[in-house]
Structure formats: structure tokens, C-alpha cells
Amino acid sequence: MDSTTAVLAVVALVLAALVLAAAVALLVRLVRARRGLRRAGLPTGPRWVFWGAVLYFVLPADVLPDPVYLDDVGVLLLALRSMRAPLAGKPRRTVRAPSAAGRPTDAV
Numbered sequence: 001m002d003s004t005t006a007v008l009a010v011v012a013l014v015l016a017a018l019v020l021a022a023a024v025a026l027l028v029r030l031v032r033a034r035r036g037l038r039r040a041g042l043p044t045g046p047r048w049v050f051w052g053a054v055l056y057f058v059l060p061a062d063v064l065p066d067p068v069y070l071d072d073v074g075v076l077l078l079a080l081r082s083m084r085a086p087l088a089g090k091p092r093r094t095v096r097a098p099s100a101a102g103r104p105t106d107a108v
Contacts, residue, residue, distance in 0.1 A: 019069040026076040027057055033083055045083045053079035 030053060037044045044050065056075045 016068070019073065023057065023069045023072045023076065026073060026080070027054070030054075030076055030080050030083070033080060037083065049079050049082050
């Protein structure tokens with residue numbers, strides 16, 4: 001193997017490692033988002049979207065071969081978006097805070 005091939009192999013390996021790190025970071029973010037939404041009592045979207053994204057990431061059968069994690073990143077991003085989508089159209093709740101005079105006022 002000549003030096004050019006070795007350099008290309010190292011670059012490809014580094015890029016694959018970076019994309020894998022991004023996919024793992026998105027998986028952690030997805031799990032934390034679902035946990036936080038459930039703790040707050042908010043809807044998390046369809047359950048199958050979350051578990052489907054996790055299974056797609058973990059199972060070895062992918063649309064693209066595993067050295068290229070772009071499809072995994074896309075599935076995880078779509079799952080994050082679908083979990084947060086039900087919250088986008090909801091109005092913010094106002095909290096009634098007491099004023100200096102003792103009467104409740106609207107506070108955001």
C-alpha cells in the first residue's frame with residue numbers, strides 16, 4: 001500500500017469516526033429529550049417513532065453500509081423533530097404571580 005492510499009484510508013476512518021460520534025450524540029439527545037418531555041407530562045409523539053429510531057440505529061441492517069452513518073443521523077434527526085413537533089403549536093402557559101398589592105397578575 002503506498003502513502004497516498006494510506007492517507008486516504010486514515011482520512012476516511014477519521015470521517016467515519018466523526019459521523020459515528022455525531023450519531024451517538026444525537027441518540028443521547030433523543031433519549032434525553034424523550035425523558036424530559038415525559039417527566040414534564042408533555043406528549044412525546046408516537047412511541048413507535050422513538051423506538052423505531054433507536055432500533056434503526058442499533059440494528060446492523062441499514063439502507064447504507066454502517067461505515068457511513070448518514071442514514072442513522074437522518075433517522076435520529078427526524079425522530080427528534082417529530083417528538084418536538086406536537087409542542088410547536090401549543091401556546092405558552094401564563095403563570096399567575098402575586099403583585100406587590102397582593103393581587104395576582106399575569107406573568108410569563
